[in-house]
Amino acid sequence: MLGRDRIQYKTPDQVRLMRRAGVVVADALAAVRTELREGVTTKELDAVAEDVIRSAGAIPSFIGVGDPPYPATLCVSVNDEVVHGIPGSKVLRAGDVVSVDCGAILGGWHGDAAFTAVLPGPDGGLDEADLALARVTEEALWRGVAAAASGATGGRLNAIGIAVEDHVAGRYGLVEDYGGHGIGTEMHQDPQILNYRTRDRGPRLRPGMCLAIEPMLTAGEPHVHTRADHWTVATDDGSHAAHVEHSIAVLEGGLWVLTAHDGGVEALGALGVPVTPLAD
Numbered sequence: 001m002l003g004r005d006r007i008q009y010k011t012p013d014q015v016r017l018m019r020r021a022g023v024v025v026a027d028a029l030a031a032v033r034t035e036l037r038e039g040v041t042t043k044e045l046d047a048v049a050e051d052v053i054r055s056a057g058a059i060p061s062f063i064g065v066g067d068p069p070y071p072a073t074l075c076v077s078v079n080d081e082v083v084h085g086i087p088g089s090k091v092l093r094a095g096d097v098v099s100v101d102c103g104a105i106l107g108g109w110h111g112d113a114a115f116t117a118v119l120p121g122p123d124g125g126l127d128e129a130d131l132a133l134a135r136v137t138e139e140a141l142w143r144g145v146a147a148a149a150s151g152a153t154g155g156r157l158n159a160i161g162i163a164v165e166d167h168v169a170g171r172y173g174l175v176e177d178y179g180g181h182g183i184g185t186e187m188h189q190d191p192q193i194l195n196y197r198t199r200d201r202g203p204r205l206r207p208g209m210c211l212a213i214e215p216m217l218t219a220g221e222p223h224v225h226t227r228a229d230h231w232t233v234a235t236d237d238g239s240h241a242a243h244v245e246h247s248i249a250v251l252e253g254g255l256w257v258l259t260a261h262d263g264g265v266e267a268l269g270a271l272g273v274p275v276t277p278l279a280d
């Protein structure tokens with residue numbers, strides 16, 4: 001069942017504070033993006049993100065989570081890794097598909113976001129199949145985000161999963177073992193957000209809900225397993241995977257994408273969805 005009993009509805013002032021945390025995450029991911037290249041280690045990328053977060057007076061939120069305690073600022077998941085790849089001595093190679101997930105806490109409020117990038121191959125070109133996988137995952141994310149805008153008109157949470165599933169439309173494996181979540185004074189809050197349709201339509205989308213939406217797609221089957229490090233989630237069939245995430249706030253009359261520098265204006269504008277950032 002979708003958790004709906006302990007949803008934390010934020011006031012506009014609290015959403016403004018979450019936006020600050022979201023921008024720190026956006027800044028950290030932007031810095032990582034500029035360092036993404038063949039030859040860099042995932043641990044070096046982790047240090048870039050940690051520096052941005054701590055320089056902003058924020059705290060990396062993934063460190064210490066779970067059991068065994070997660071040891072890093074980022075999750076960097078490469079090729080057949082879907083999520084929760086632990087940064088280390090792994091060296092990125094030409095043609096790798098790299099998913100980077102980052103969380104930060106600022107003033108007690110959390111932000112959480114992820115992107116997937118494809119590195120140029122040995123010949124300098126980009127693999128078409130990997131690019132399409134990353135592109136469709138990002139499109140699915142934005143469709144899910146756009147569906148949350150129906151909160152202004154009384155939509156239900158599962159509208160997000162329906163939008164994600166309908167966009168993927170069987171073209172890719174849609175990972176069902178992991179999904180999105182409410183976010184606020186903790187990284188993971190109610191409600192759980194599934195990336196597919198269910199009979200339970202879920203709680204009503206209402207202003208003040210802050211949600212992390214994060215579809216995960218594979219180029220093959222959707223089945224995944226956790227590796228011996230107790231964290232890294234990889235595809236059973238070895239197919240490549242992509243993971244894209246934003247933290248959003250449902251507001252009166254629209255949405256605000258807290259972890260996008262532009263608040264979601266460009267991507268949501270293309271889908272005809274109003275972005276309603278709160279003035280400082």
Ligand code: MG
Pocket residue numbers: 101102103112113114214245
């Ligand atoms: Mg995340």
Ligand code: MG
Pocket residue numbers: 112180181212214245
């Ligand atoms: Mg998340």
